[in-house]
Amino acid sequence: MRRTALAALVSHWRRQKLQLFALLAGLALATALWSAVQAINAEARRSYAAAAGTLGLGSYETLVDPAGPIPVESFAALRRAGWPVTPLVEGRAEIAGRRIQVIGLEFLSAPRRNLPDTLAADTLSPAEIFLPPGIGFAAPATLRALAGQPGLPRLFADPALPPDRLFTDIAVADRLLEAGSGIDRLLLLPGAPDGLPDAVVPGLRRQPAESQGDLTRLTASFHLNLTAFGFLSFAVGLFIVHGTIGLAFEQRRGMFRSLRALGLPLRTLLALLLAEILALATIAGGLGIALGYLIAGALLPDVAATLRGLYGASLPGTLAFDPAWAASGLGIALAGSLVAAAHGLDTVRRMPLLASARPRAWAIVSGRQLRRQAAAGGALLAAGALAPILADGLLAGFALLGGLLLGAALLLPLLLSAVLALGAAHARRPLAQWFWADTRQQLPGLSLALMALLLALATNIGVSTMVSSFRQTFVGWLDQRLVSELYVTAPSEAEAERLRAWLAPRAEAVLPIWKVDLPLMGAPGELYGIVDNPVYREHWPLLAATDAPWEALYAGRAALVNEQLARRNGLHPGDPVSLGAGWQLPVAAIYSDYGNPAGQAIVALPTLLEHHPEVPKLRHGILTDDPQALSRALTEEFGLPPANVTENGRLKAVSLEVFDRTFTVTAALNILTLSVAGFAILTALLTLSSMRLPQLAPLWALGLTRRRLARLEILRALALAALTFAAALPVGLALAWCLLAVVNVEAFGWRLPMTLFPDQWLRLLLLALLAALVAAALPVRRLARTEPSQFLKVFADER
Template identity: 40%
Template sequence: MIWRVLATLLAHYRRHPGQLAMLLLGLWVASALWSSVQAVNATAKDSYARANALFSAEVDQLTRRDGQSLTRDDYLTLRRAGLPVSPMLEGTLEIGEERLTLIGIDPLTLPNDNALGGNGDALTAFLTPPWQTQLAPETIDVLGLSRRQAPGATPTVDNNQRLPPLTLRPELPPNTLVMDIAAAAALLDSDNTLSQLVTAPGALTQPPDGYRLSRAATLASPEQLTDSFHLNLTALALLSLVVGLFIVQAALGLAMEQRLTTLRTLRALGVPAFTLTMAILLELLVFGLVGSALGLASGIWLAGQLLPDVATTLSSLYQADVQRSLVLPWHYWVGSLVITLGGLLLAGSGVLWRAARLEILALGQSQAWRLGYQRQLKRMTQGGAVVAVIAVGLALWLSRLPSGQGVLVSFGFVAALLLGSALCLPPLINGVLRLLQRLLHRRPLAHWAVADIQLQLPRLSLAMMALLIALATNLGVSSMVGGFRLTFLDWLDQRLAAPLYINASPSTLTPMLDWLDAQPDVDETLPTARGSVDLLAEKNARGKETTRERIALFGITPAPTITNRWPLLDTQTGRSAAWSALSARSVFINEQMAVAKQLAPGDVVTLETPQGAMPFEIAAVYPDYGNPRQQILMPTDVLVQRFGGDIASIGLVVNESADRQALRQALADNFDVSPDALVDQQEIKRLATQIFERTFTITRALNGLTLGVAALALFATLLAQARERQRQLASLWALGVPRKTLTQLPLYQLGGLVLLTGVMAIPLGIAITWTLVAIINVAAFGWRLPLYLFPWDIFITLLTALGVALAAAALPSIQLWRSSPQAMLNKGVV
């Protein structure tokens, strides 16, 4: 019997294919956006997992205390002393635009349970010419090869050397080439130099004399670093899912209403309520499966489009490599299906409830709806109030959390804010409409228009709520991105003070400094340096905390060219005082460190120096956008002399008349550097801006798509009741309202409604922007941004929403215009 009932129910959609389309559309967009972001996340997780796979791959690392590079002699000396260290080389190979990480290892001494056994062939192939390049299948794309040609191929890299024959290792992370250290040393031309000496974690209780030991645990995994980023993506995807489900809910509600007679007839014909409910449930499942399949298919397509940008973001922000082709584990498919079906059941629960409690006789039904709607509005107001209280509670909680924490709480706050506002929207609109109705009492047509839109409100309210949420989020996110863009470009301008920069290896840069100083065209050399140090203790207003943590050091030359422009966020007694304090006893810290360790100017950090533990006062905090890690800043000479840092780059100020091309050539002639080692400031800015833009491409894309989904929700809702609207308009036409007036009425009605919603979305959007820049970004990236608002963008967003609303409203109008209203009066609708 249930199949017969189901067939009867489904017959409805044969007559109303539009409703079916709307239902599937809702499911489709909901599941497409959700599954695309989940696909992106799953792929990234897979990349991280490969990094952590097989072994708890943590290793301890040794570096020289005197800051010199490690060499083969260090390795041999330590081995002959019985220390189980293993040599490692790391470098970058460029292939066209792409950069690949090259790792050279010695499999014989790697800290593992090694085995030389029956696999002699594989080991020999790895260790001896022509050697092997091991890489993940995804990396092949970068090399411009097909997967079929790849095994055994020996592609050429940018320095005209050939890679050893390729061997595929699916378990390797992407964009990484692994080979024997001998082969890597030849490709990187590293001779006796080593990048790392590693040991199994805990194998050494203390570092050998003259060496520094970094424990595995102090190195953060990419997964920890990128968690917040993925949470951001998930939150946006969840939003689209919710908005999509609004469409589904609207479509289901409409179909239910129109089928009430059918349902009653079926009950009257002896179908039990349970069977009826099951049939509707079955119908939901059928739609759910079709919708999910559509959604998954397009979600995967979408994810494929988004992934390159996500991968760029992750690698430029967190140095985490993510492959550029999708990897979808089984739980991804199941998860997406469960989420879509779960959402559908949630959206359809009202319909199921109504079907289960359906009265066979329609007694009192039509009279009751108006009262019912009033009750619903009241419940919405109450619910909205409850959620608003929750939002306030979360805001209070947030205000008590130290900055840089509470990503989840902030998302909870934003969600509560959005939900509360959405719940309050229909009662609010209803109130405004009642007021208007009273005001417009003397103008029959306007009065009718207001009364009529009020009548439509029960059906439109869900779409309006979705629109409110999407508009507010859109405003919030675009203000955040826009504000970040302004701040970032400004910061870049200040940070890149020198017009030219030289990038090369430390061993080349150090002798270059003297040579550069002797050049008549060079006015000023501004070397920067990098290094790292063990942070031993930190002391802030709340007390002293001891720790042992590796922190990155950055050195700059505090010449006026730099100090006049270098951005600072916070100082103890002003900029100039901070700069004159920056010395062998005072340091600056970046915002990330200030946030993470809750340090402020005036606080003290104790660093391990070759002379033992030494306190340094923090003179200032500086912004450091795009850096995921904490950093301490000091003058270059201090970093090089006392902390064994390496010169990382040299900023150059040259004469107006200087011939840059000649300088470039002279550098290449005198030192072992390529002519591209000299980079123009503009070029760096361009690159940085490009990375920035790509970083937020996915945010923008998701943002736009969410608004698109909300527009679809509105459009679908209006489409679903277009016939009903036509009937209303036809009645008025019969009463002598000219057609032209009638076609304009819906535009005014809906335009007004959307404007009202849009106006409400503005303060909400600002609240979201604030939460993003002040809380979520600080926790996710470690930097806080000033709150910027862009009235023009807000205006454009509102205009767009209005445009969508008018386009949707125009549909019944156009139909009215094109077909004879008399036909409407005559048709079965009447």
């Protein structure tokens, strides 16, 4: 019985192949974008975890020598004195054309939990470990890239390691880094006494443990953004699924009644429909996961560039398959299909056995329903607007965005209906009156697709406005902020001193760019020291300030803080800011600092040196009339590599390149979402076209040619797309405002001025019209080629 009934249900799809394609493709596309985002996030999380695993060495407090490397003798002395310390050397080496970060540990004294699994498992003999060439560990991809390179230890693959890292014995690391004898840091292992070992080795400084979650915390907002985008795409795809499943249910009302009348129990019918949906969702979900994997693979290099540009986080260029995100993709495909089918299933459950078998006019929704839907939209808008008032944080920002987008989408059909009614009321010619009235009648059948289009267009406008506003502000800010014509980094402090002396007579001014990394108000931060030079007063982009901030700064009585630090801690000019243990200064001014995730403060250089004499004194900005000549002279005199001497223009170009790459992923997701919406329109028009014949036949009989009818159908699609664009524009701008004024502030700590870009809107309008044209082309072509006999059938008795 079940098999026969299932065969009958499935036979619907065999006869409605296009509908089946729309359902599978819609769900597969939606799942693909969602699982692509999940795959990227999972890859990033794995990479952060791996980084935390090796640099998890950072979970220990460390001893450093401000003067340079710690001699091996000092390490030995500390061990003899009972200090539980283990040495670490770290640096970058150029191997096989790649910049590899080499980390050397002393395997005997290092904590076992920080060693690679192969080593911790004691499967290697001491001779293999300690005798040349020694051993090393790297991620599988890095290992493949390094294979066959001379001078390397015997390498083992360790999937837990991040890319481009080589983990090895301290002696091997020393050799690879050509660092000579010396230890960069001593890790203080559990049981180490408080205070400094001045009695054993004087002059060492104790540094706090790094927070392992820094990278995860810093990048959380980026991944939340990606997830939100993925979910949005999924929601847009779900509109297609909802529309297709709803249509399939309505078209089979007669079949459901016949099946029940012929003896199929209701429960069995519902179970079979559920099984059918789950089977289709599994197929589409599987396709979506495969497609998502391909999309993620294509997007990953851009995401990696973004994360490197924004946060300095390293991500591998290739994607590893992870069952977790595949399961998440399949799960959301199943859940989404069930949500989309819930209404249909409930209708079947409640449908009386003797209900009319005639398909309820699927496309006809009562005005009351439209108003109810619009009321729900209004409620969502209100709830979204309340979210930032009732709650804080990024989630409140996204609740606002969600309320705005979904609310606007639900309001759209009523709005379009009102506009079309207005058009019909003002139309004079009979054909125009029919056109407006008929378009209004088609609206319910198209509304899901148009809502999807509204979501895609509004997102596009919002995100583009945000990115372009950001870019414009960023360019202006770069011009202000990069005050020096030339930037030079010396290889050592001795060279730096010589360089300053050499530059003194040759440059207008030498501006030290010296900083220490330290926690600021409980989060990772940077503290800079600057010299008194008018160029800062003239160019530094201050957002808010006390009276005479520069005088207070140079007198050592105040500090400047960046916008991120100020917003996160609610600092205003005049408030005290903590710059380290027992050191507080009032805030003299707040400056904009786009693109920097960390908090930052600036004090006068003498003040910085007083508190942090160990600050590396290597980097300098140079004011000069002829940067190119000075750059050449510097290279010749000091033999500096090109990377150490950067002209202002080059730095700006690099910064803008990083900026543009940062938003490549966003642009790609934008286009993909718009494509899904275009597909939604296509499927809606195609399904509607199958019902259009009885509506168009009377017009054909009254003297309209098929060609003219086809032209009117095209015009209808274009008109609806244009009206939807008009509705999407204010929604998109509101979205841009939310992103700039709420989400960005929460996610990154800076607020940007909003700029309007009408040329982008025009481009998007043309794109929307093109999408509607392409979507309408196939059904219209079909209409234009409809045989007159098909039209006649409408009037025939047997129909």
